[in-house]
Amino acid sequence: MPIIEVNEVRKAYGGRLAVDGVSFHVDEGEIFGILGPNGAGKTTTVECVEGLRVPDAGTVRVAGLDPVTDREQVTRLLGAQLQESGLQPKLTVREALELYSSFYPEPADRWALAERLGLDAHLDRRFGKLSGGQKQRLFIALALIGNPKVVVLDELTTGLDPRARRDTWRLIEEVRENGVTVLLVTHFMEEAQRLCDRVAVIDKGRVVALDTPAGLIDRSTGSTVISFTPSQPLPDTGELSRLPGAVSVSADGPDGRITVHGDDDTADAVISLLAAHGITARQLRVLETSLDDAFLDLTEQDT
């Protein structure tokens, strides 16, 4: 059952269309990702879900409620971590947690939350004195402090070091295990691949793809990447591009390293071809394309 429904939402700023008919729904308990290049309309879309912006057209429902007209009810069940927001510079972490938990009828255990996010050592530090990563973690805590049913996280791990990022991912997984629905805006493919059940790719204000991360990868052409350095130059590189499933062949680097995009059959065929010529493939790598490549594929097409 969908807990977030976004239908044909449009939003323009001063004549420039930021969101141009975006639709998707998020099921209860799902981690749903929104991916897209900068300026694609991701943040505007989630701001409509959070009730911070009023769509020019289309409808948004959170648990059946309109985030604008039923603002108070929606804000009680939706926690948000926003971009470009701040707290009073002289407010301490402890005071921020106390203040924000007083806003909700049944707040989470804020001290457990602080500990979970590694903020327990900085409770008496003022917001203005926190590092970027600490601020980010505090905002994640504030998004979760009201025991929300839905959390919207905009650029969750921006500014976090790799360890904190992984910790945060684990936290989000825990949050979901407790039945919370997560709407995640990100530009880290690794993050989307690791966390999301489904991903909507938004480009120029429109949804260009909506699938599971694996589905998006499969969709992209040449999902297997074979690369190697031949022990001696190939007599005819054209042979490679005629192999089954091969999509593209490129040779680069001073050592003549060759990269072939294709599928699993292509990998086999490359190896047989090289064997037939008596060429050894040095540093042979067969990789699946990442969501990164799939993403570039999807968002490049119409540029």
Add this chain to the structure above:
Amino acid sequence: MTATLGATDPGGRPLAAVLRAETRLFLREPGSLFWILVFPAALLTILGLIPSFRKDDEALGGRSVIDLYVPVAVLLAMIMAGLQAMPPVLTGYRERGILRRMSATPVRPSALLTAQIVLHGAAALGSAVLVLAVGRLAFGVGLPRQSAGYATALLLAVACVLALGATVCALSRTSKVAAAVGSVAYLVMMFTAGVWVPVQTMPDLLRRIVEFTPFGAASQALDQAALGDWPGWTHLGVMVVWTAVLGAASTRLFRWE
């Protein structure tokens, strides 16, 4: 540590929590506290230490300079609070995304602004009381004889300066602009409040003009109440109109982002 952490839960209603948090933050601004609470009383003290200012003067209607400067110092506290201290705080809340963060919670961001306005108003009134006390205790300036009238004029003057400060915030895109606009308004208000020349001793024509400004009117109203009369309705009316106009303008024009 966990014991002390888990034990206390302030709870309470959200708006009370906002007011409590903002009060703490207000008390962490020594600069604002000095200019609002200490400076007006200190200025009165310094002026009062000049012997000739304590002498009754025929030209001033048999009163001393210090008698006239008590209401001036009271208004100075209000101007400091409403025009000097408050605008950068409110615009900063917008600029730093503090209002934005609050707007994603069940509490409306206007709660933050209201709390700050209330706190600055309260500090201004506290300072007014301090000035009256210093005037009375140190220099024997009589307390206002028409106390209800004095209180009315005081409250209207506070409302007026807060509305003016809020309008400065509403019109300024950034806190830098707010500080600059606030400073200009501040100098004008200081003049009309009689900081340099008490309104009561201004030349006739100038005084008549100044009486239509919020602080010219406030100055006259406070002076009349101090002498034992109910303040003139024109003066109170001038303040009411300014408060209404500026209050409406600021709520209408305020940008939340």
